[in-house]
Amino acid sequence: xxxxxxxxxxxxxxxxxxLTAAAELDNAAVAEPSRLPGxxxxxVLAHLARNADALVNVLQGRxxxxxxxxxxxxxxxxxxxxxxxxxxxxxxGEARFQExxxxxxxxxxxxxxxxxxxxxxxxxxxxxxxxxxLHHVDLGIxxxxxxxxxxFVEREIDFLTxxxxxxPEVPPTRVTDGTRAWSTGREAAEPEVxxxxxxxxxxxxxxxxxxxxxxxxxxxxxxxxxxx
Numbered sequence: 001x002x003x004x005x006x007x008x009x010x011x012x013x014x015x016x017x018x019l020t021a022a023a024e025l026d027n028a029a030v031a032e033p034s035r036l037p038g039x040x041x042x043x044v045l046a047h048l049a050r051n052a053d054a055l056v057n058v059l060q061g062r063x064x065x066x067x068x069x070x071x072x073x074x075x076x077x078x079x080x081x082x083x084x085x086x087x088x089x090x091x092x093g094e095a096r097f098q099e100x101x102x103x104x105x106x107x108x109x110x111x112x113x114x115x116x117x118x119x120x121x122x123x124x125x126x127x128x129x130x131x132x133x134l135h136h137v138d139l140g141i142x143x144x145x146x147x148x149x150x151x152f153v154e155r156e157i158d159f160l161t162x163x164x165x166x167x168p169e170v171p172p173t174r175v176t177d178g179t180r181a182w183s184t185g186r187e188a189a190e191p192e193v194x195x196x197x198x199x200x201x202x203x204x205x206x207x208x209x210x211x212x213x214x215x216x217x218x219x220x221x222x223x224x225x226x227x228x
Contacts, residue, residue, distance in 0.1 A: 007125035008101045010152070014132040015094045018048075019087055021141055030083045035138045035209070039079075044135050045086040046078035051131050052093030055124055056100045058111050065114065101125055130156060134207060145200035145209065153199045157182060160206040163228070170223050175202055185223065193220040 022030075022045065030042045039047075050071070054064045065071040078089070107122040119127070133152055136143045145153075157175070161184035164170045170185035171192045177199040183191065195202070197215035204210030205225070212222045 002107075002120065002122035002126060004101065004107050004122045004125045007129055008098060010149075011125055011129045011132060012094065012098060014129055014136070015090070017143070018132055018136045018139075019091060021136070021143060022083070022087055022139065025083050025141065027082050029141075030086060031080070035140045039138075041139050041141075042079040042081065042086060043075055044138055045090060046075045046081070048131060048135055049078065049086070049089040049093045050074050052090070052097045052128070055128050056096050058113060058124055059100045059103075059105070059121065061111075064112070068114075097128060126155065126159075130159070134209070137209065145204050148200065148203075150199075153203050154180065157199065157203055157206060160184075160203070160228075164206075164225065167226065169226055171220065173223055175206075177202060191219070193223060194218045195222060 022041075025041070030045065031040055033039070034041045034044045036044060054071070058064050078086075081089075101124075105121060107120070109121050110118050111121050111124065112118050113127075129152065133148055134156075137145055137148070157180075161175055161182040164184040166187055167184075168186060172188035172190070173183070173185040174191040174194040175182045175184060176194065176196050178196065180199075185191075185193075195205075195212075195215050195217050197205075197212075201210060201212075201214045205212040205215060205222075208225070208228060215222060217223075
């Protein structure tokens with residue numbers, strides 16, 4: 001069971017960490033490249049602000065974005081803004097998201113996200129937590145996968161291995177950090193490949209943020225994962 005109220009609190013804490021760290025940047029640093037190809041740090045911050053509003057739309061029964069083109073245009077429009085404007089916008093978006101999350105609602109209902117993807121309303125706060133934590137890492141300002149809360153890392157590995165389960169391009173795979181284990185890829189009686197490594201490195205590989213070179217693969221080569 002998803003605890004949406006607890007996840008909303010985690011979103012708030014993660015956002016505060018990001019805002020505090022990003023407040024050390026100047027305008028020139030915000031214009032520098034992030035770790036995401038083709039995006040500056042300003043693009044990442046703009047995306048986070050607009051994603052907060054998009055998830056408010058989801059919780060309130062509206063389309064997440066007017067269109068893919070509108071989503072991209074909004075990010076491009078907002079990316080060059082000064083850092084103080086970026087952070088004020090992100091803080092305001094966080095407040096709107098928390099307000100929407102606090103409203104009485106049926107959290108068991110199904111909501112629609114982008115590209116026809118559906119999920120339970122109760123999972124939306126966790127999805128926002130993912131956005132804030134991973135994009136904080138993407139800013140490249142000293143917050144690394146190893147700094148992520150352990151609960152978050154485990155739950156996001158749960159989420160990503162579930163996402164690749166039954167994917168025809170991913171061989172039957174067992175993923176383990178030596179303590180916990182997950183199954184993903186095509187269905188089979190036994191895994192073809194076992195991938196081992198520290199949980200942050202597993203998360204980096206599953207999320208496309210690390211190449212997996214620090215992991216070990218037994219039974220075959222490290223699977224190539226399709227883009228998220």
